[in-house]
Amino acid sequence: MSHPYATSARHRWQQALLAGLGGGLAVGLLACETETLHWPLLMGSFGSSAVIVFGFPDSGFSKARNVVGAHVLCVFIGLLCLKLLGPAWWSAGLAVGLCIAAMIGSRMVHPPAGSNPLLVFALKPGWMFLVSPALLGSLALVLLAWAWRRLAPPHRHET
Numbered sequence: 001m002s003h004p005y006a007t008s009a010r011h012r013w014q015q016a017l018l019a020g021l022g023g024g025l026a027v028g029l030l031a032c033e034t035e036t037l038h039w040p041l042l043m044g045s046f047g048s049s050a051v052i053v054f055g056f057p058d059s060g061f062s063k064a065r066n067v068v069g070a071h072v073l074c075v076f077i078g079l080l081c082l083k084l085l086g087p088a089w090w091s092a093g094l095a096v097g098l099c100i101a102a103m104i105g106s107r108m109v110h111p112p113a114g115s116n117p118l119l120v121f122a123l124k125p126g127w128m129f130l131v132s133p134a135l136l137g138s139l140a141l142v143l144l145a146w147a148w149r150r151l152a153p154p155h156r157h158e159t
Helices: 009-037 045-055 064-085 089-106 111-123 127-151
Strands: none
Touching (some): 009 127, 045 064, 045 111, 045 127, 064 111, 064 127, 089 111
């Protein structure tokens, strides 16, 4: 699949490498901070988020409101379902379904956040998981992507 802005193979690969470098650096920085500070800023769904915010920065799914809002919303729903309904297979499925409905209904759609209830059910964290990594980590990822777009060469082919 070609990048939507690429008009030649060379340009497509240039954009792909820049997106990969930016996403890799951002996730690496979050991992470094998590390890150094012992304060979780990283969760598995951020890898998919990095693909979207660095690879497709003009997508609606890359808007800060969608990235941060959907990650926090879906962690909240996951925690609520886990605490109220317990760690059953059907409550995990219900949590994912509620996340899909809530993201679409609130117009805060960011597909990687749909996996957050599964992370919550696997890890069984406390309510602080809403703040860190969900809120602080997703906010840091968005800010790093914003800075990368200003520092890296243009991501689109101007016609």
